[in-house]
Amino acid sequence: MKHPHLIVAFVATLTATTLVALAQKPNDRPPPPGVPGKLKKPQMSDTIKANIYADNWFMLYINGELVAVDSIKFIPHNVISVDILPTYPMTIAVMAKDNADPKTGMEYANTNIGDGGFILKFGDGTVTNANWKAKAFSTGPINRDTKNPRVENIPIPENWYAVDFDDSSWGKAKEYTEEQVGPKQPFFEHDFKGAKFIWTDDIDLDNTVLFRHVVKSSPDGRPRVDYSNLNNIVPEGPPKKPKK
Structure with missing residues (x-):
């Protein structure tokens, strides 16, 4: 018999992880390993x-x-x-x-x-x-x-x-x-x-x-994108303004 409390805990963990991922803007996330061009240009x-x-x-x-x-x-x-x-x-x-x-x-x-x-x-x-x-x-x-x-x-x-x-x-x-x-x-x-x-x-x-x-890490605790490898990738630029 499956344990209901284990199922609830699993769902809660999955939901929390999903919410954190959704809260991040795509350009704020680090690029997947081996996938170039997924890092935004630094502003x-x-x-x-x-x-x-x-x-x-x-x-x-x-x-x-x-x-x-x-x-x-x-x-x-x-x-x-x-x-x-x-x-x-x-x-x-x-x-x-x-x-x-x-x-x-x-x-x-x-x-x-x-x-x-x-x-x-x-x-x-x-x-x-x-x-x-x-x-x-x-x-x-x-x-x-x-x-x-x-x-x-x-x-x-x-x-x-x-x-x-x-x-x-x-x-x-x-x-x-x-x-x-x-x-x-x-x-x-x-x-x-x-x-x-x-x-x-x-x-x-x-x-x-x-x-x-x-x-070793940012003293203020703020997460920051690592741009140290910027010369070896093609970063994504900011959204272009529509032409008039």
Whole structure:
């Protein structure tokens, strides 16, 4: 004899699955394996905003591709905002530099020891914090000696921004407060809520720092289409407007 409660459970599960499938628009579903041309073309609504502020300069890679470069090397301090098309897992790699003479590690005609600071926020909820990896590659003036300043440099690996780069030996980034970094006005005009300023343990002497972080899935939980294979398919375009 068949069990009625098992039949009811099966029907309920089937109905729920069907409703979820119907709720998805055809263009929002991933293409069937091996079937090209079933992925819609990405629209600006598929992108997220990235806000980045560095004291003083940065370059940003995502999944091994250069995405943004600070347009001002020193001052005035500025915020770079760009639209990015996220793909997960997302490997973020950043080179950040505090303005410093390469021989002395000082600034303003070798009269001052500067300080760094980096902060980032993406529209999916990705933020900088102490979970990021960080490593210094240029430090100075050593021992804060401003009378005979010198700098110690470590060669930067060629593939430091690659997805498969091994950063297992790197330490964690250190968080700093706004008061410690002292961001300038453009910072307060952009959304950095929830993000933390980060650097190495020495925000004064470490002048060139690399950061890395992997975002395994969208922090806001929103499902997003994977466009990482876009170059290898023929995507469907948006519906064409009828001719007048």
